[in-house]
Amino acid sequence: MTEWIGDTFTSDIGWDHLETLVDVGNRMAGSSGERDALEHTRDAFDAVGARNARIEPFDIQGWERGDSAVRQGETTLAAGEGSCIALPRSPDASATGELVDVGYGTPAEFESAAAELDGAIAVVSTTVPDEFDRFVHRREKYYHAVDAGAAGFVFANHVEGGLPPTGSVGTPDDPIGEIPAVGVSKEVGARLIRRHEEETVTVDVDCTTPDATSGTAVAELGPDTDEYLLVSSHVDAHDIAEGAMDNGAGTATIVEVARALADRESALDTRVRFAAFGAEEVGLVGSSKAAADVDPEAVKAVINVDSNVFGRTLKLDHHDFDELAAAGERLRDRFDHPVTLGEGVVPHSDHWPFVQRGIPGYMVSGETEDRGRGWGHTAADTLDKLDVRNLREQSILLTALAVDLARDDVSIPRADTDRLAASLEESGAATGMKVTGDWPF
Template identity: 65%
Template sequence: MTDLSERTEWIGDAFTSDVGWDLLEDLVDVGNRMAGQPGERDGLELVRDALAEAGCRNARVDEFEIQGWERGDSGIADGRRREPCIALPRSPSGTVTADFVDLGYGVPSDFEEGDVEGNVVMVSSDTPDDFDRFVHRTEKYYSAVEHGARAFVFRNHVEGCLPPTGSVGTDDDPIGDIPAVGVSAEVGTRLARRAEGDSVTVDVDCETPAATSGNAMAELGPETDEEVLVSSHVDAHDIAEGAMDNGAGTATIVEVANALAGVADELDTRVRFVAYGAEEVGLVGSGVEAERADRDGVKAIVNVDSNVFGRTLSLSTHGFDDLTAAADRLAERFDHPVSTSEEQVPHSDHWPFVVHGVPGYMVSGETEGRGRGWGHTEADTLEKLEARNLREQAILLTALVADLADGDTEVARREPSEIAAALEDEDKATGMKVIGDWPYDDDGTVVR
């Protein structure tokens, strides 16, 4: 039985450990960790070595091939000046001259009612508070494609002259259909004021070579058929340090490994740590692992993505009652706030497993407002994070993983059809179908 509730020495060790924070500093100092580029490989090797030094066995990087994407110059010219912007990863190269249309938030009705066909369309990175779900960037992009737009402009809703990034493209067609760029809130406001209905030119220059990514992994505990999977992603967008997204999550799971290594002999179930590559370009690394792994042997997943910036942990349980119960036990045991939600979150590395009914958490930090905040901009930097939060969250997640690994803890799976029905009920299926990410047939069977 793996029970850390009666012991406290490991808590003191974890709260005074520098293992996670040191790794976080090393990751942000790599520089560009874009999927398939040399810095991503450097990051994967840092994680592999940190897991080995923590006491894990079989530390390695498993490679896989991906569609690469390398940034060139981009711009928007409105006849008066060339506005600064950045290409969205996996945008195709191209130059488009057409009339400019501001579609506001870019919810489905904006595309249905707006003048989209043949034009350059701009949408906000935000979703209105009165809309019943968050509309992801990729849904907005493919709604623009579906309605005949010739180019796509993604405007940040966070002020500060920060153009946002974020990939386009799908699993079947990794390079998108139309040129796509991100602009700051200020540039977007200026374009809406000066260029609405007038001709603008959007140009994107990029390279799309074949590339190699990988997943860094290692394990602790007994050689059981069943395992608890603890995951994060190493890659980050090339414009930023990727401190919160997701250096923080990766540093956290290594700190969890460091804490659990001290009680590895007491674990009832193998705990495997995986830091994925190529998450930011479509959950590629976790998709590879979900196909390779014995999904029936995965007892539960604890996937950590974009934590530490918010002090309170936010755990999305995807309607798995036993995961909600484990989160409640954690909050009660430590008399510590833990936020939970049963909604489906189809946008991080737990998802390629959860679609099959594998129990999985999406773990992040609770923040105010909607959207990513500093995430996916050049402002995602180390000084916005606190070592205190990383240590506190690592302690809580260590206890959670130990609970899930306990032989007496049962975690029931769900039928894929139940996950499909939940996505329909939450109106998330609509956007997934627009993007081409809907993985189910009419019976709720996974078909992709």
């Protein structure tokens, strides 16, 4: 039967939910907006026919933005939303030192600049060179700066348009970072380096760090089996934008998948659990708490959807789980539709706390040509960048993928965590994870 495909391609449920999420406003982890988004998502699950829709709360380290700036004496060099913003979980602090350009912030560049960084203000780009063999995460760059003795951190966007980037710092054990950190636009970063490199500047961050509560919106479909398939996303977003792509899109998609599966519940051999996690953007807090409490044998697989819809072609990073790769190939062949199968290990987003325990998991995103986040983590992550056609197509594909993986005759062996560790070592990602305190092996 294929009626469900036409129903999904004409459904407004997912897109309407996406509009609801972006219209909430600030969905920062622990905020009232995040709570509103969780409640809207819980209610959306319930409205499409999923059962036991609820919010499971948990406590987090809160962070609330104040003003931030880069100054030289009494002169303000950068301040304000189109110029300079604090990175979440930066400490409420001020630091003064010599401005040092560390280029792309690769490990080799930090090593080369080590003698200059003690007590300095480090400036790094949000991207890496095309020839570099891996993406270097923001937090890795931040903690390379911390380890080198830097007093402050400036994260300069590589995307044009007056868009200072955001993104959290901090570690699981110490959620508030050690040195003040700001994001500046590409234009401001270039100007700071051109005019003020090797001069003394000050980075100021004003913020508060209250105790806060986040949560996860959950619901279920299918038979009451002990084993379940987890379909996930994250509800929270950074406070500077609508968070349309990252990750209103992913949450809207899993709501649409829940609607489609509710109409096909008899096709499910395995229970499907939906989880829209809170507090992803500040260290995968919600998914980490959930993964720590599960029996790894109870989770058949994870389909985690994060930052899709902007790119039309789905990308399924399958973390070298052979059966997940095979399911992706079956999906591509069945629909004669482009689906990219990523072969690396992606230690970011809400699949990772499960995958690191050996649980099979996809990181589902939308494929784009550019390296890095593009509009993501900037004020330009807005609804107008997305296309309802892409959301509907991707919801069809992911609904079919979920039914396939839920079949009784699909068995997905758990991973040997030594294999995952070796893959991360081989790719170089282990280097950064050890710096940031995220190495789980």
